[in-house]
Amino acid sequence: MGVTGVMRPGHAQIRVLNLEEDAKFYREVLGLVETGRDAQDRVYFKAWDERDHHSLILRQSDKAGIDFFGFKVDSAATLDKLEGDLNAYGVKTERVPAGELLATGERVRFEVPTGHVIELYADKKDVGNGLPYSNPAPWCPQAEKGIAPTRMDHALLGGGDLDGARDIFINVLGFYLTEEVVAEDGKTQIAVWLSCSNKTHDIAFVRAPENGKLHHVSYWIETWERVLRAADIMSMNNVPVDIGPTRHGITRGATIYAFDRSGNRFETFSGGYISYPDMHKLTWPVEHLPEGLDYAQRKLHETFLTVFS
Amino acid sequence: MTDVQLAAAQNVVVTIAETGETYRCRTDESLLTGMYRLGKRGIPVGCRGGGCSVCKVQITAGAYAQMRPMSREYVSDDDLAQGRVLACCVRPLEEVTVAVIGKLNKCVTRSGT
Ligand code: FES
Numbered sequence: 001m002g003v004t005g006v007m008r009p010g011h012a013q014i015r016v017l018n019l020e021e022d023a024k025f026y027r028e029v030l031g032l033v034e035t036g037r038d039a040q041d042r043v044y045f046k047a048w049d050e051r052d053h054h055s056l057i058l059r060q061s062d063k064a065g066i067d068f069f070g071f072k073v074d075s076a077a078t079l080d081k082l083e084g085d086l087n088a089y090g091v092k093t094e095r096v097p098a099g100e101l102l103a104t105g106e107r108v109r110f111e112v113p114t115g116h117v118i119e120l121y122a123d124k125k126d127v128g129n130g131l132p133y134s135n136p137a138p139w140c141p142q143a144e145k146g147i148a149p150t151r152m153d154h155a156l157l158g159g160g161d162l163d164g165a166r167d168i169f170i171n172v173l174g175f176y177l178t179e180e181v182v183a184e185d186g187k188t189q190i191a192v193w194l195s196c197s198n199k200t201h202d203i204a205f206v207r208a209p210e211n212g213k214l215h216h217v218s219y220w221i222e223t224w225e226r227v228l229r230a231a232d233i234m235s236m237n238n239v240p241v242d243i244g245p246t247r248h249g250i251t252r253g254a255t256i257y258a259f260d261r262s263g264n265r266f267e268t269f270s271g272g273y274i275s276y277p278d279m280h281k282l283t284w285p286v287e288h289l290p291e292g293l294d295y296a297q298r299k300l301h302e303t304f305l306t307v308f309s
Numbered sequence: 310m311t312d313v314q315l316a317a318a319q320n321v322v323v324t325i326a327e328t329g330e331t332y333r334c335r336t337d338e339s340l341l342t343g344m345y346r347l348g349k350r351g352i353p354v355g356c357r358g359g360g361c362s363v364c365k366v367q368i369t370a371g372a373y374a375q376m377r378p379m380s381r382e383y384v385s386d387d388d389l390a391q392g393r394v395l396a397c398c399v400r401p402l403e404e405v406t407v408a409v410i411g412k413l414n415k416c417v418t419r420s421g422t
Contacts, residue, residue, distance in 0.1 A: 017359055017378035062381040064360030108412065240357035263360020309360035
């Protein structure tokens with residue numbers, strides 16, 4: 001079997017400044033499906049084609065940003081093993097009891113040196129994508145509502161000790177490096193893209209002056225044409241767009257960066273390429289960051305390295 | 310703020326202290342939106358949702374009102390008392406002057422630190 005151990009990103013918990021305004025935004029503009037609310041007033045969403053109960057949780061706060069980012073692992077045995085491996089590597093972990101997040105089993109939680117809380121879990125309830133498991137249609141009405149990405153795909157996080165965070169993902173969690181941006185010294189990594197699958201990235205880190213920062217949570221769309229449709233929907237709804245629509249040189253994704261109602265950046269993208277762990281990494285010297293970021297315009301968007309929540 | 314007052318939104322002059330740049334901003338739009346919409350520069354433009362702080366300004370003259378929540382990570386009680394606010398979250402009530410505090414703080418420089 002190909003994808004074992006850590007399988008995929010499973011959830012992001014995002015802080016918003018006005019819960020109902022952002023719940024409406026994620027439901028009606030991004031077109032996610034609201035799947036529940038809990039006793040802490042958190043609102044749960046999933047993309048229409050995801051089968052697990054949720055991939056995004058919104059929490060009301062007076063600060064924007066990300067609380068934690070979680071990955072689903074292939075079994076309870078893997079969860080135990082990875083917790084042991086993390087501890088052996090010197091990373092402290094704690095267990096969050098089953099049910100603390102709706103429809104979710106026990107989670108192993110730890111902090112990486114960029115100041116981000118990362119979680120692993122093995123169980124989350126399969127609520128389906130609205131289509132039967134026998135003889136399913138290719139899509140359902142929810143696939144046409146709002147931007148309607150098919151899945152939450154990855155996150156880009158910002159913090160100081162990028163090297164420390166990268167090492168935990170590579171040395172302990174089984175990720176591999178697909179692409180990097182390096183400084184003029186040819187060594188110092190300014191940003192790294194890491195995969196635990198065939199995707200070009202399941203998580204990425206950028207070196208940032210403050211720890212624990214969110215750069216963006218990304219949502220996958222099937223085609224470039226649907227990315228342009230997303231741009232129309234954003235403009236119809238006065239969504240502040242940061243970059244795009246364009247194509248990243250890095251990972252080759254066709255992309256739009258934009259912001260939710262609380263200033264948290266999100267991405268809607270399609271494309272990329274299939275990646276394997278034996279493939280040579282791709283390197284972008286920082287003087288080529290403009291093409292890496294925006295291949296069509298070859299433009300250095302200052303906000304990429306400066307705007308975080 | 311009543312609906313009657315909102316309906317009577319006016320244009321007022323906003324001055325950016327550092328550059329002397331001025332623009333006309335509606336009293337029902339944020340200081341940042343007013344600037345951005347006219348293609349003017351001076352206040353850094355980021356998330357436009359009160360979450361990133363790059364648009365932080367000090368209001369040095371004139372009355373303003375908050376129209377959106379601001380991330381308190383970047384705006385303390387003292388800031389609020391002193392008129393240090395996020396330009397994407399406040400609207401002018403009359404002619405105002407602002408000094409730019411927010412920076413596009415680069416995480417890395419071209420010298421590769
Ligand atoms: S532009 Fe981000 S807080 Fe105003």
